[in-house]
Amino acid sequence: MLVRRRNKYSIGRAPSGRARCRRCKSCPPKGALVIVISAFVRHNRRARLYRCVECITPAFAQTVREAHGRARRVPAEPGMDQEALAEARAQLDRAMDDGDNA
Numbered sequence: 001m002l003v004r005r006r007n008k009y010s011i012g013r014a015p016s017g018r019a020r021c022r023r024c025k026s027c028p029p030k031g032a033l034v035i036v037i038s039a040f041v042r043h044n045r046r047a048r049l050y051r052c053v054e055c056i057t058p059a060f061a062q063t064v065r066e067a068h069g070r071a072r073r074v075p076a077e078p079g080m081d082q083e084a085l086a087e088a089r090a091q092l093d094r095a096m097d098d099g100d101n102a
């Protein structure tokens, strides 16, 4: 049986200055607030991809919501501080609302 595996999302920080954002293609500086995308690349293998919080679009927020629900349900990477987490979730919520109102 074919099971469609969804990407998973979490809130974290850029691991290095070389991780490219999937949208703007620039590299968020190490430690920058990002959405981590855990994507299936092939059988049971995941790749970690990144998107800067500035690049959260309504369409992207919608795919996050399909995977997790509202922003407060999106998990945090280990060690995330509450303030940064709240900021990223607020960005996601805004983009979800923008999508609803479009």
Ligand SMILES: [Zn+2]
Residues within 6 Å of the ligand: 021, 022, 023, 024, 025, 026, 051, 052, 054, 055
């Ligand atoms: Zn970006």
